[in-house]
Amino acid sequence: MSPLIALCSNQQTLSGYGALHQLPTLLGHTAGDVLLFASPSFLASAHWATLAPHIAATLVDIVTVTHEASPQQLNDWVTTWRGRCRTVVAIGGGSTLDAGKAFSTLACHPLPAERYLEKIGDTALTAERLTFLAIPTTAGTGSEVTQNAVVTDTAVLKTKASLRHPNLVPDYAILDPALLRGTPAAVLANCGIDAFTHLFEAYLSRQANPLTRALSLTGLRLFVEAWPFLADSDTRGEAAREKMLNASWLGGLCLASAGLGVIHGIAGELGALKPWHHGKVCGQLLLPFFDRLAENENEAQQSLLHELNHQLFPLAQQQFPAQHLKLWITDNACSPFWQTTERLTPAQVTAIAERATNKYSLVDYSAADRAGLITRAWPEGHH
Incomplete structure (x- = not known):
């Protein structure tokens, strides 16, 4: 007998050259108050220069992600932004997408990040999270459609573990291969x-x-x-x-x-x-x-x-x-x-x-x- 499998995918996945330009339209269907998680390379690109004016009115702030997020970093972001945004957008590689994904759920949970982590945590995540849109600028991790967000601490906890729940799959994914040009x-x-x-x-x-x-x-x-x-x-x-x-x-x-x-x-x-x-x-x-x-x-x-x-x-x-x-x-x-x-x-x-x-x-x-x-x-x- 074949194993029973549950497939959990995005509500919408937009794929093709120029798909990034659909982001303002998608944001028009969300609650607004957008917190953007982005990689430095994307923020320095012509893609961002073109996109920024079209989402500026709904943008609360930008979080720059340079590496895989640690529990403490996530806790700090939650302390700063909980209650101040209703939609999260992540544009970047897997680390950026996972950071935005992790924040989108932890912002709706009362305990520190480490309490919900596989391997070391003691508390299960609920289905609660903010609206989340994922836009990869690399082609590898598939984080824009996975049910987990990787959290890494090489300094204190010495662990690489995931926050995991079927509802961690982003609401929307935008796959625009133009973002890979020049990589x-x-x-x-x-x-x-x-x-x-x-x-x-x-x-x-x-x-x-x-x-x-x-x-x-x-x-x-x-x-x-x-x-x-x-x-x-x-x-x-x-x-x-x-x-x-x-x-x-x-x-x-x-x-x-x-x-x-x-x-x-x-x-x-x-x-x-x-x-x-x-x-x-x-x-x-x-x-x-x-x-x-x-x-x-x-x-x-x-x-x-x-x-x-x-x-x-x-x-x-x-x-x-x-x-x-x-x-x-x-x-x-x-x-x-x-x-x-x-x-x-x-x-x-x-x-x-x-x-x-x-x-x-x-x-x-x-x-x-x-x-x-x-x-x-x-x-x-x-x-």
Whole structure:
């Protein structure tokens, strides 16, 4: 029997070049009093210069987001803005969207942020939150359609955890690929491989069912069509970035419904320790994970991999689908996301591996297995 899956999506998702210009119209359907969460790069862009006059009348203030929000930062924002805004708009990468999303719910809850966090909290979120609109400027996290907001504290609590509730899915998402123009190739690759990992882990999840696998497969097809041309400046690049943005949205929908696997189980714990780019971390773990998939003889997993490879590359008769995927991704990347000078100590590798979970992987991986993935992703980390 297939698992029972609940799909929670936006009330409206507007997708396509120029979609950002629909924001003033959407805000006309909300309660107004808008607090904007935005990345510095967006606020410095021509997009903001064009948009700002059209929303100035309803704008209460702007919160600039430079990194993943901590519980204390969220608590400070709530203290400052509770009761002073009725609508939240977030424009930026995943950190910006998650910060706005977290604020939109915490502003309607009485306790500090840490009380509601998974792993360490003791209180469940309710459905209450402010109206929330999400506009990604990167194509990777899918935060504009997920049911969670990531909160990170590397200083005090040493945790990376989520606020989670089905009502955390934003009311509206605007996917405008024009916002990705000029993004450095390294950022496009790091975010794109995050989108792939969401789709791939959701496809292989033991919680997946035919509906979520169909959505994952659609997103993975878009990824394959986009990946080789992601950083191109011509019309082919424009089309590729639009496809990746939609693949990212599908990845967010699939991860929220079917769950993720061991790569994200490790990445979450590593993120509590190191302020490394989440997508890059996932990408570096993905390559040794492909090797593990090739070695593993789990019948259900191998069947899914062969079917995936056939769907994505119908002309490639590959006996080893995991290795074929690995080579295709590395050969067609616009930037070598797997290269790093970062290192982990043996104690850090052990701590991350022991605290990590396998999430919804089809196969169980021991702490030693997880440590092996980590040390293969960061080869000198075990020296």
